[in-house]
Amino acid sequence: MGIARHATAHWTGDLKSGKGTLSTPQSGLLSETRYAFGTRFGDEKGTNPEELIAAAHAGCFTMALSAKLTEAGFPPESLDTRADVDLSMDGGPQISSIRLKTRAKVPGIDAAKFRELADDAKQNCPVSKALSAVPLSLDAELES
Template identity: 50%
Template sequence: MKRNATAVWEGSLKEGNGKLTTESNVLSNTQYSYKTRFESGNGTNPEELIAAAHAGCFTMQLTAYLNESGYRVASLETKCNVDFQNGSVVSSHLSVIGRVDDISTEAFQEHVQKAEKNCPISRLLNTEISSHATLVKN
């Protein structure tokens, strides 16, 4: 399976702007610029998209591992913070809140660590990856 996205940039780095479009058109000519990356502006930036990809991938991988072990996932909510410093992504931190039936905190943490290390986006990133998990009991 292959996926694609297209970036179009016009103008100089600081005054120019770009548009991102994904194969699915979920992003369709979505604006990004120097301001949206390094200051504040209307649009997205590559690090925000990496954070979204990592949060989504990790959450799906965690769900798969929990399901394979026989647990029913009521919900998982993951926030990903990507740290961009001096022109490099230096870390990605995943914070997950899980509602999973009949699982101990220890078993939940084990599954989180396994997903953190093995989701495809974690394997792609060449940076420090960490996580924090909270299990909410019903």
């Protein structure tokens, strides 16, 4: 049996003047977190679906990369990943691309092996698989 997680969304009003909240009842991390048209398409304070997708993807990829590195005998000292999710307005709102950028401190590994494992994590983390319809790029760099 798998692991189930959930989140909830509540919205009142029309698209442009309405407002909503997002919650993660299991963890309690998001509790009535604000989102609205202005937080998604403007600069208002609050979150938006694309930011949450970016956080989920950065976290999932980084954990997958840690697992791949450790399985290969190169446990990482540190991994830092940024995910950029682009929302295109051409033809209506759609996620048009995702860019992962990771910097890693991994003792004893060479650049080619690191890139191989990073590419594997990019292709095979659960969030990458779920978002496979979206073009995904990876900038992976070892730091000394």
